[in-house]
Amino acid sequence: MQSHFDSLRSELCKICRSLLRVKKLHALAIRSHLSEDPFYATQIIRQYAANGDVKSAHHVFDKTPTRSVFLWNSLIRAYAQAHRFRNAFDLFNNMLTTNTRPDNFTYSCIIRACSENFDCSSLRLVHGRALVSGLGSDSICGSALVTAYSKLGLVNEASGVFNGIPEPDSVLWNSLISGYGYSGLCDKGVQTFNAMRRGGKKPDGYTIVGLLLSVADSILLRIGHGIHGLSLKHGFDSNSHVVSLLVNMYSRCKCMTSAYKVFESIFQPDLVTWSALIAGYSQTGDYLKALLFFRELNMKGEKADTILISSVLASIAQSANAGPGREIHGYVLRNGLGSDVMVSSALVDMYSKCGFLHSGNRVFELMPKQNVISYNSIISGLGLHGCAFECFRMFNKMLNKGVVPDESTFSALLCACCHADLVQDGGELFRRMKYEFDIEPRPEHYVYMVKLLGSAGELDEAYNLIQSLPEPVDKGILGALLSCCNSCGNSDLAETIAHRLFESNPNDNVYRVMLSNIYASDGRWDDVKKMRDNMTGDQRKVPGLSRIEG
DNA sequence: GTAGGGTTAG
Incomplete structure (x- = not known):
């Protein structure tokens, strides 16, 4: 406990020392009559912003009579980085009323703020102003716009901005490749990469990261391998962003052996890379390995952060064994992370899935803000x-x-x-979701509705709901109705549904097993045999194993 | 001006 307080005190001292240095610097500038100089004032604003003291930064800005574009940009950036978007926009609007014209860096900063604030209409407005200011072919403004539009899901607009710039530089190429990456458009990303190479631009770490972002399924593993090869060829395998994304890419492709190989090949993996590996094991269901690596990280004396702790708690929730979860809860409290909304939500989930709803409820009630x-x-x-x-x-x-x-x-x-x-x-609730909250139901919502109606014996209602859906209907929804037909003993409807499933999933024997079980409960043994004879592959079941931990 | 890990949906 004592060492914990020592480390907190040391962190606090570091922050105070840093802020004290800025304050001393500021006082020195005032004494030397330099504080009103826009150059020195800009440096002091940047220092205050880096220490999270935007109020003092604004005070310096107010006291500077001659305001250069750098001075404006430094305060706008300070507010944007502190996520105080309203203040950043207000300052930008004030700037427009002065004689100091915003430059491409002012626009790029405010464009980024729009996307971080999910404010699409302001983004379009700022984009329009940038065009009027003659920045339509500016690469700096353009790359910020491409990134902002892509992050808001408007990748076509992003590519429109890109196409409007006659000589794209590497950053602009990378921005578009990452844009396709965020949107999951792997082919487009690769095409853009090829065009970049034809244009004589060399790839860098950003390019590789942009390409890897969209490789999120084992179908794309071949492309992932290709990008991995490319990163080795160009020597990006020591770039921490590339490495963590390679671990993440192999995890998303459910290829944990390769993810671990990449991890193992690094000399000193950073916290993000550890986190990518642990989350990978957690998300692919191997919670034991996730916990093992979390313990190994702790043994090395590394401090886990809120993101990593949330991943580990998700693993423990899967394991349904609250013991390690309680240990981590203790760690959270000792390290002052109990007020973090992400960690607390993961704790609530972990406790309830491990059977301790009361503990989960208590964590929930103690949260400062939900x-x-x-x-x-x-x-x-x-x-x-x-x-x-x-x-x-x-x-x-x-x-x-x-x-x-x-x-x-x-x-x-x-x-x-x-x-x-x-x-x-x-x-x-289903009606309120659609009409009051304007949420389009997803397949899982229909699955629940079909289960609800089916288990109440309202199979016709459930079938009508399915008939109202556009083709192809999700196999989970049809499967839910087939399962209800089994419990209600309706073999006619079961046949109709099962044949729809056979057509769209010819190799999935689970539906044949379900229909044959329905025939069996009707005593239709000839049909049972026919159904079993129609099955493909090896039908032997792997025996299940259970374990209860005390 | 461009890049990395995260919590819920049993």
């Missing part, structure tokens, strides 16, 4: 424990607090209705 994810975690936990009416109360509390529900909130609520067989409540 967001949509924390509410989703507690609603899901309550639903999992069969407390449907508690879920509804929590949902109302969430609405009263002004927290806007999302798709996952309704997944958790509908799931709770399924657990408690509340058909009418489920139907009402």
Whole structure:
């Protein structure tokens, strides 16, 4: 405990020393009559901003009578980096009323702020102003625009900006490649990369990262291998961004052997790379390895941060063994991370999935501020424990607090209705989701509705719901109805649904097994045999193993 | 001006 306080005190001292240095520098500039010089004032603003003291930075700005474009840019950037977007925009608007014209760096800073604030209309407005100012073919402004549009999901607009710039530099090429990466457009990314090479531009670490971003499925593993080869060829394998993304790419492709090989090849992996490996094991279901590597990291004396702790808690939730979760909860409290919304939400989920709903509830109630994810975690936990009416109360509390529900909130609520067989409540929530909250139902919402209707014996209603959907209907939704036909003993409807599933999933024997079971319960043994004879491949089941940890 | 890890949806 003592060493923990020592380390906190040392961190605090470092911050104070750094801020003290800036204040001393500022005082010195005042004494030397340099504080009103825009050059020195800009440097001091930057130093205050780097130490998180935007108020003092603004004070220096106010006291500087001659305001250069650098001075304006430094304060706008200070506000943008502190996520105080309103202040940054106001300052930008004030700047427009002065004789100091914003330059390409002012625009790029404010463009980035628009995308970080998910403010598409302001982005378009700023883009228009940049064009009027004659910055339409400026690479610096252009790369910020390409990135901003891509991050808001408007990749076509991003490529429009790119095409408007006659001689793109490497940064602009990289911005477009990353834009396709964020959008999951792997082919487009590779095409742009080839065009970049034809244009005589050399790839760098940013290029490789941009390309790797879209490789998120094992179908694309061949392309991932190719990009990996390219990064080795160009010597980017020691670039920490490239390395962590390679680990992440192999994890997303469910190829943990390769992910580990990359990790193992690095001399000193940083926290992000450790985190990518641990999250990879966690997300591919290998929670034991995830925990093992978390312990190894701790043994090295490295400090885990909130992102890493959240990943590890997700692993523990899968393991359904609260012991290590409690240990990590202790670590969280000792390190003052208990007020972090991401960590607390992961704790709520971990406790409820490990069977300790009360502990999860307590963490939830002690959170200084809850967001949509924390509410989703507690609603899901309550639903999992069969407390449907508690879920509804929590949902109302969430609405009263002004927290806007999302798709996952309704997944958790509908799931709770399924657990408690509340058909009418489920139907009402499904309607509210669509019409009151304007959320388009996703396949899992239909799965819950079909399960709800089916388990209440309302198979026709469930079938009508499916018939209202455009083709191709998700196999999970059809599978849910097939399963309900089994419990209700409706073999006619089961045949119709099963044949739709056979057509779209000819190699998936699970639906043949389901239909044959329905035939069996009807005593239609000839049909059972036919169905079993139609199966492909090896049908032997691997025996399951269970374990309970005390 | 461009790049990396994250919590909920059983």
